[in-house]
Amino acid sequence: MTRMTVQVSRFEPDAGVSARLVPYEVEVHEGARVLHALYAIHEQDPTLAYRYCCGSGQCGSCAVRVNGKPGLACMTPVVDGDVIEPLDLPVVRDLVVDLVPRIERIAALIPGDRAELPDRETVDAMKDRCDCVECGSCISVCPAVAVSDFAGPTAMRQLERLQVDPRDAEDRVVQARDDGLFNCTSCHACYEACPKDIRIMGKAIERLRAEANRRGFTLPRHLEVSDLVRTTGRSVVRTETPLFERIDPVIEPYGPVRGEVAFFVGCMYSMRLPQTALDAIEVLRRNGIRVVVPMEQVCCGSPLIRTGQLDQLPRVMTINRKAFAPYPVVMTMCAGCGATLKNDYEDLPFRVMDINEVLTEFGIEPPAHLSVTVTYHDPCHLLRGQGISEQPRAFIRQVADLVEMPARCCGSGGGVKSGKPEVAAALGELRREAIAATGAEQVVTSCPFCEFHIAGHTDLPVRNITSLLLEAYRKKDEKEAAASTPPSN
Amino acid sequence: MVENGATSSHVLVIGSGGAGVRAAIEAAEHGSVVLLSKTIAGKGGCTPMAEGGYNAVLREEDDPSLHAADTLKGGAYLNDPALVEALVHEAPDRVRELVAWGAVFDVAPGGGVAQRPFGGQQRPRTCYAGDRTGHEMMVTLMDRLAATDVRVVHECAAVELLLDEGRCAGAAALNRDGELGVFLADAVVLATGGGTQVYDIxxxxASGTGDGYALGYRAGAELIDMEMVQFHPTGAIQPYDARGRLVTEAVRGEGGRLLNSLGERFMSRYDPERMELSTRDVVARAIATEILEGRGTERGGVWLDVTHLPPEQVEERLPIMLEQFLAYGVDIRKEPMEVAPTAHHIMGGLRITPGCATTVPGLFAAGECSGGVHGANRLGGNALAETQVFGRRAGRSAGLEPERRREVTPAIDRQLGALRRRFDDYLDGEVPPHSVVKRLKLTMWEGAGIFRDHEGLARALAGVEALRNERLRATTRRNLLECCTAENQCLLASLICRAGLLRPECRGAHTRRDPTCELPPDRSPYGHTFLSLASEGIEEVRT
Structure with a gap:
């Protein structure tokens, strides 16, 4: 038996006070799950309300947040110091949330003329979406659910599964559109929270959006993006002199060459935020990395995939594949491009690395410390799309004081900023509050979409991580220059 | 004096597993229906946890008479033949119905629902959706339920059946806040599932607390064969808190092998013909014997091995097993599972007619809380089929009951008064229910487990009766239900022990170390054991 202390959120609906964390000391067996700690707590204090049933991950009754992350209590190992809270849904009492209204938004199959089991191919195409145990975890973390009438990730999962099923009589694409299909920001928080590892964005929402595209339901603003890619190779219009017109195709570092990357610039950094890309190139040069920029590169295709417009996809993929084929390492600094190259392109002949990974792998020259407090916004396509969270923080800590805030989508992804601006704006405003709560003086991030969007929802400067590093190098240079220049009397 | 007024419907269905939901769907064809669920409907009971499959004759090479013969032989001929006939003849229609309603079963190479071999079957007859068959069925049934006018009352537990002039007229229930609710109906379907939570393993x-047996018994219904408790041969044994968790028979259906600590495929000693796919009673006894005789693992189990199967087969057909064992650090594609028997299913239950009528007018029962379908041992895959066949039958019978005046009569009011006094006693009680239940589970595992004898059963019964006399305590009104549940569990345990004492033979799952009759099951002079408020005994077959 192991003795441990866990904190559990207690909430009385009629007491007129907000939820509070209460520590409990419990004894559990080796290998115990959170549920077993809750059993033990309930024995000490029978007033604790919590929900559970099968105890083996099959009924979805017991989802709670453990240290902020949703999980089934019966499957999540319990560790000393754990903080156990209800899912971020309306709380009935203690750990019990109001789950039924959410479950009721999951569509039911309406039988049509076909009564036979579909063929194996069709069954295989929907099988993994049948694993859902309707625990509510995905709904509780979905940013679009928080600010709009989006029916939620698992509701979309079900609509896609029904859409595939020839036995279902309803028009699920129309239903999905009406239930907020285009509100999903592709943040992947649902996948991260799902105890059954269902990739709702890729396996349901993108597929439904592709079906919506075939049916002519693509949002007008998304069609414009697709037209732009067709005519210009880029998904955004130029507002600045594009990066490609400002640089040479090969940029040598300042000192000895320690490495080389081929730079996949992406639409935002080439057309909208070229200065940020130039800052990044300066940081790379300073750290001995040669930057090669294949000029034929085009949009990675992410805006097309996320909005279900797949017709041009093979073409842009082929162009990019060919443009970068000669180089062993391709570097992205746009989180969206990086996630797309890594997850949507298949069998690439080169390695794709985000700039944070490149700088971490080569190691950077120590920068000066700037007397500034910053908070870091995790770009979804970096954090969940590429699993990168610690590297940027390590750099930030070298140059500034870092105050954390909860990782949450800013609203700029998935075509939501263009297609559903009100949803994007509402999420942007939530970021404003979260940023303000940190007391930071600046916001640092590592994605052009986040950078651009958050800048419209905070009064603080929003900086790319490489811009921050560059400033720190410049300060270092100034200091060193000041030290080597004798004071003039 | 009814808090929140009484809820009235033509049919009241108690329980939201496979049988309850199927009954509600059917009853809705005949009138208003309320479905009362202790959990969030669709999440409770054992149907969503049922892994392996659903037995139905679907192909030319199989025949209902073979399914019936397998079921009767597997059940040691204690089954009620009329119920078996209903099961085997209607199971195919019910599975086709689920398919028409959208169930995503696995597909056979030539199309149609795939079937795999399970223990005790002459043909591969078990339809499946990977190893989450019950979950798939439940999702499908909930979809169908949503298309009806059935009023679903979530997280509200029936605590007592209400009787009026000898008829079942509804139920009293407790909601999440501990408020008493009254549900009146012309007919009631009990579909509360099983109760092996009375065993330590x-x-x-968590909802398998035997409420239906207790509610039915207290209402005067007759129960049969309550000693027939199926110990599933393969339950997980570690870590401690996951002990008993089901390791599906599908593992053996897919070719899994049982090995003792010497590496012997020991089933060759117990059933050389059927080996691992013998019936559950035989396999469970074999494993228990290996462990008792010192050929078990250090932790007191045996090995169940699928490492010789292609990893893709394990991934596709046994995904839940893979996921659950991986969660505890065991990759079953590369290493064997450690397993031991675990209390799984109660074959006994309320005596029913093929129309699911119990011995109390107005009260119907379906699914695990009823008895007679499986006899002395249930075949894997027959329980899911039972939920659908008898769920539908119970719903129909209840729906066809005539409309009556539904009101809180003086007789019902008296029962509610008694219930309130019982609640007051709980609020004034001394012993926390979890303490009673813990001791109960150990007592039952010790005295009414796989191997039984008179002395052990009598000792267990004495222990159970002592526990029934403890004064349960509810800390708040919200804890009243825990007291009611503990009381139900104690009553169920008592019924199991009493029935066990009544049957002096080894029959199916009931293994006596001290049998006084050693005739083979097909020549046994004994029929059902029976227990009711009025009488208890064992039927003797006159030859």
């Missing part, structure tokens, strides 16, 4: 969900 059990596969059942």
């Amino acid at each position: 059990s596969t059942n969900s």
